[in-house]
Amino acid sequence: MKSILYIAALTFSLTLSATAQDVAQEQSEQDERSLMQRGFEMFFEGLLNEVEPLTEDLNQLSDALEPSLQALIEEFGPALRDLADKIDDATRYEAPEVLPNGDIIIRRKEDAAPNTDAPSADGQIEI
Structure with a gap:
C-alpha cells in the first residue's frame, strides 16, 4: 500500500513539475514578447x-516658401506644359550618353513605336 502511495505521489509531483515548467516557459515567452x-x-x-x-x-x-513657389508655378506652368507637349514619350528613348567630345546624345530605342508626329517624306508636318 505504501508503494502505491509513493508511486502516486511521485507521479503527481512529476505531473505538477511538468505543468509548472510549461507555465514558466509560456510566461517567459510572453515576457520576451x-x-x-x-x-x-x-x-x-x-x-x-x-x-x-x-x-x-x-x-x-x-x-x-509657398507664395514663392505659387508664383513660380504660375509663371513657368504654361511654358512647361508647352515643352511637355513638344517632347515625345520619354520611354521611347535610351538614357542620355555623353560622347568624348562633350556632346550629349539621346538615342531612340529600336523597339519604340514610330513617332506619328514625324515629318513626312517631303519634309512637311501636317497640322
Missing part, C-alpha cells in the same frame, strides 16, 4: 521625439 514590444515602442517614441522638431521646422519653411 512584451519586452520586445516595449523595446520597439521605446525606439519609435524616441525616433518620433527626435523628428518632431524637424517636422515643425519643415512646416515653417514650407509656409514661408
Whole structure:
C-alpha cells in the first residue's frame, strides 16, 4: 500500500513539475514578447521625439516658401506644359550618353513605336 502511495505521489509531483515548467516557459515567452514590444515602442517614441522638431521646422519653411513657389508655378506652368507637349514619350528613348567630345546624345530605342508626329517624306508636318 505504501508503494502505491509513493508511486502516486511521485507521479503527481512529476505531473505538477511538468505543468509548472510549461507555465514558466509560456510566461517567459510572453515576457520576451512584451519586452520586445516595449523595446520597439521605446525606439519609435524616441525616433518620433527626435523628428518632431524637424517636422515643425519643415512646416515653417514650407509656409514661408509657398507664395514663392505659387508664383513660380504660375509663371513657368504654361511654358512647361508647352515643352511637355513638344517632347515625345520619354520611354521611347535610351538614357542620355555623353560622347568624348562633350556632346550629349539621346538615342531612340529600336523597339519604340514610330513617332506619328514625324515629318513626312517631303519634309512637311501636317497640322
